Amino acid sequence: MPNNVYIGLCLILLTPQQALRWSDLMPLLSWQLWLARQLVIDSPLPWQKPQTNLSFGRVAQGFAALLVRIGSPACSPKPRGKSLGWKSGRKRSPFPRFPIIKKRVSRPKKVNKDNLNS
Numbered sequence: 001m002p003n004n005v006y007i008g009l010c011l012i013l014l015t016p017q018q019a020l021r022w023s024d025l026m027p028l029l030s031w032q033l034w035l036a037r038q039l040v041i042d043s044p045l046p047w048q049k050p051q052t053n054l055s056f057g058r059v060a061q062g063f064a065a066l067l068v069r070i071g072s073p074a075c076s077p078k079p080r081g082k083s084l085g086w087k088s089g090r091k092r093s094p095f096p097r098f099p100i101i102k103k104r105v106s107r108p109k110k111v112n113k114d115n116l117n118s
Contacts, residue, residue, distance in 0.1 A: 014096065033059045040066050 013019040033056050040062040045052050051058055088091065 030056070033063070036063060036066055 013022055036052050037059045040059050042051055042054055042058060043062055
């Protein structure tokens with residue numbers, strides 16, 4: 001998997017507000033990973049080679065262990081009962097799909113001469 005997919009550069013953003021919010025978050029994410037690269041311990045998966053200079057993907061891979069070590073100042077979430085779910089009468093629409101763009105016109109299928117004679 002390429003690193004840009006892992007970090008989240010290949011997203012489908014449907015609205016300009018989502019794109020603006022994501023473009024605000026990406027520099028913060030990059031800085032956070034860059035600052036954490038000295039604190040994260042490289043724990044490669046069995047098929048990965050160990051690295052001395054960690055890439056953004058490797059830092060992101062070990063970031064969860066760093067957060068466990070550091071801890072969180074936030075309180076743990078408390079259960080608040082059963083969720084309300086969908087509002088009654090709200091229409092559930094499927095995720096909007098984009099139309100398929102054909103790059104070329106397909107060629108007609110070749111007809112065998114043997115099939116024409118019979």
